Every structure is written in C-alpha cells, then in structure tokens.
Amino acid sequence: xxxxxxxxxxxxxxxxxxxxxxxxxxxxxxxxxxxxxxxxxxxxxxxxxxxxxxxxxxxxxxxxxxxxxxxxxxxxxxxxxxxxxxxxxxxxxxxxxxxxxxxxxxxxxxxxxxxxxxxxxxxxxxxxxxxxxx
Numbered sequence: 757x758x759x760x761x762x763x764x765x766x767x768x769x770x771x772x773x774x775x776x777x778x779x780x781x782x783x784x785x786x787x788x789x790x791x792x793x794x795x796x797x798x799x800x801x802x803x804x805x806x807x808x809x810x811x812x813x814x815x816x817x818x819x820x821x822x823x824x825x826x827x828x829x830x831x832x833x834x835x836x837x838x839x840x841x842x843x844x845x846x847x848x849x850x851x852x853x854x855x856x857x858x859x860x861x862x863x864x865x866x867x868x869x870x871x872x873x874x875x876x877x878x879x880x881x882x883x884x885x886x887x888x889x890x
Contacts, residue, residue, distance in 0.1 A: 763864075763865060764860070764861035764862065764863065764864065764865075765860050765861065765863050765864070765865050765868045766860055766861065767857055767860065769860075769865060769868060770799070770821075770860065770868060770872065771789070773868060773869050773872045773873070774791040774798075774799055774872050774876070775791070777793070777872075777873065777876045777880075777888070778793075778880070778884055778887070778888050779793050779794055779880070779884060780792070780793050780876065781793075784800065784801065787801070788800070788801040788802070788803060789801055791876075792879070793876055793879050793880040793884075794879075794880065794881060794884075796879035796880075797824075797879065798823070798824045798875040798876050798878060798879040799821065799822065799823050799824070799872065799875055800821070800822045801819070801820070801821050801822075801857070802820045802821070802822055802854075803818065804816030804817065804818045805820075805846070807844040807845060807846040808820050808844050808846075808854070817856060819856050819857035819858055820854050820855075820856055820857075821854065821855050821856070821857060822847075822852050822853075822854055823852060823853050823854070823855065823871060823872070823875050824851060824852050824875040824878045824879060825851050825852060825853055825871075825874065825875065825878065826851065826874055826877070826878050827851055828851060830851070830874065831843070831851055831852070831853055834853050834871070835853060839859065839862065840855050840856060840859030840860070840862040840863065841853050841854070841855055842854050842855070851878070853871075873889070877889065
C-alpha cells in the first residue's frame with residue numbers, strides 16, 4: 757500500500773476506494789457513475805450543467821464529480837484547501853464539494869480515500885458505519 761500513499765489518483769482509484777466500502781452499489785453509466793450505499797448517493801459524476809463552466813472555454817464541464825461531505829464545516833475546510841476542490845452556487849447550502857475528473861491527479865491517494873470514506877459515512881446507516889470504522 758505504500759506506493760498508493762504518495763502518487764496522484766485517477767478515476768480507477770476513486771472507483772476502487774468507493775466500491776471497497778460496505779454495501780456500495782455502482783449505478784449510473786460508465787461515463788457518469790453514481791456510488792450509493794443502501795440507495796443513498798454519496799458520489800456522482802454530473803452531466804454538463806450551466807452552473808459549472810470551463811473557465812478556459814466557457815462551455816459546461818462534462819467531468820464534474822459531486823462528493824458528499826459530513827457537514828458545512830467539512831465543506832469549508834476542503835474548499836479552503838484549494839484546488840482541485842470547488843463548488844458552485846447550485847451547491848450553496850448543500851453538503852457536497854466538486855472536483856473535475858481531469859484534476860483528480862492533484863489529489864493524493866490517502867486524501868481521496870479519506871474524502872470518499874467520509875462521503876460514504878454521511879449516507880450509510882450509523883450501525884454500518886460503526887461496524888466498518890469502529
């Protein structure tokens with residue numbers, strides 16, 4: 757596992773982390789997967805939307821990933837860490853952060869594992885979280 761701790765991540769890493777968690781189902785499409793636990797979404801690729809425009813082209817981004825967070829303080833902490841994490845006005849008041857798939861390489865494996873596990877824990881039943889995380 758040491759090799760995974762110091763390298764940037766990609767889509768396959770996110771998928772591996774998410775699907776290794778208890779009772780996770782991968783839904784959606786190959787291009788836009790959605791990860792759920794007992795039917796509750798905790799990570800989802802979004803389709804192009806007018807609230808997330810590419811700053812270089814002005815076109816809707818087609819690779820935005822929504823990740824649930826435990827609460828507003830966690831959201832603020834992640835956003836304060838800077839890119840690649842961001843949000844849009846659409847997510848004001850919603851406990852989630854965004855990241856572009858193309859920018860996953862700016863995240864270390866352990867950071868992604870923590871963020872994904874926290875996202876899962878926000879949606880999983882408390883008993884399942886206790887069983888898995890202690």
